[in-house]
Amino acid sequence: MAIDKTLVERSKGECELSNEKSDALFAFTVAPKNDLPEHQVVVSKEVLDKLQSEDYADGNFWRFLTGSIWSEVPAVQVLSYKLLDKLNAHDWAKEALENAYLDDELLSWANAEKNAEANKVVHKDAYGTVLQTGDSINLTENLNVKGTNFIAPKGTKVVKIRLVPDNEEQIEGKVNGNTIVILTKFVRKSM
Numbered sequence: 001m002a003i004d005k006t007l008v009e010r011s012k013g014e015c016e017l018s019n020e021k022s023d024a025l026f027a028f029t030v031a032p033k034n035d036l037p038e039h040q041v042v043v044s045k046e047v048l049d050k051l052q053s054e055d056y057a058d059g060n061f062w063r064f065l066t067g068s069i070w071s072e073v074p075a076v077q078v079l080s081y082k083l084l085d086k087l088n089a090h091d092w093a094k095e096a097l098e099n100a101y102l103d104d105e106l107l108s109w110a111n112a113e114k115n116a117e118a119n120k121v122v123h124k125d126a127y128g129t130v131l132q133t134g135d136s137i138n139l140t141e142n143l144n145v146k147g148t149n150f151i152a153p154k155g156t157k158v159v160k161i162r163l164v165p166d167n168e169e170q171i172e173g174k175v176n177g178n179t180i181v182i183l184t185k186f187v188r189k190s191m
Contacts, residue, residue, distance in 0.1 A: 003027045004037045011042035016076045018064040020044050030079045032112050041079050056083075059090040066096040074106055081110040121168045129189045131171060133163050136190040137182075145180050157190060158182070 003011075007027055014021050024045040033039035043051065056062065062083060069080040081102055087093035102110060123131040126140055136159045143152045158173035161182075170181050 003042060004040070006037045007040060007042050010037075010073065014042070015044035015047055016042045016071065016073060017047055017068045017080065018044060019067070020046075028079070030075045030082070030109070032116070033075075033109070039075055041073070041075050056086050059087055059093065062087055063092060066092065069096055069100045074109075077102055078106055078110045081106075082113075085110075085114075121163075121166065123163050123168050123171060123184055125187050125189045126185050127188060131161065131163065131184065131187075131189055134160055137161055137171070137173070137187040138190055139182070139186060140188050141186050143182070143186060145175065145178065148176075148178055148180075150176060152176070152180075158187075 003025055004027065008025075010016075011025065013025070015025065022044045025042050026045065026048045027035075027037075027040040028043045028048060028051060029035050029040050049055075050061070065080045065084050065087070068076055069084060071077055071080070077100075081097070081100060084093045084097045084100070088097055125131055125137065131137070136157060139152055139154055139156045139158070142154050145152055152175045156175060158175060161171045161173040164170040164172060164181065169184050171184055171187070172179055172181055174180075
């Protein structure tokens with residue numbers, strides 16, 4: 001991504017993480033924010049490649065984060081914090097993370113993606129297979145359908161299910177022309 005003029009001035013021609021001078025610098029947006037300069041960090045090509053490929057195998061490569069976490073630029077602090085958190089299996093990264101200070105707003109930004117992932121509702125069938133909207137399932141038990149006078153027999157195939165967004169234990173599907181709520185513990189995903 002092309003670098004905004006304000007980012008060029010702020011970075012003084014250096015990667016804001018590694019302090020490496022380079023002619024090939026790029027703007028990296030710190031998620032989940034947008035592409036405004038205050039949400040971006042200027043990085044070198046090598047750092048950008050590792051960020052985009054999520055390559056954290058070489059912990060020693062990332063040691064510059066122990067300095068960048070103390071940057072005066074909020075986006076640099078947040079990105080450094082997020083990367084140190086991913087590298088916390090290394091003692092140096094864990095120590096840097098423990099000693100770092102981010103105010104509540106920056107800490108919230110740094111943890112936003114992790115919190116969103118933790119709060120994500122995942123629907124799974126009785127065997128632990130992840131269900132998606134539009135999947136087909138089979139019932140694993142006879143189910144009394146409330147509000148009707150029929151029982152949905154074991155083995156009934158339900159096509160094009162919908163996930164109940166706020167409840168991982170429930171899906172919706174049509175059985176005998178009626179849309180019903182089905183508990184995920186009574187279904188098996190059809191292949």
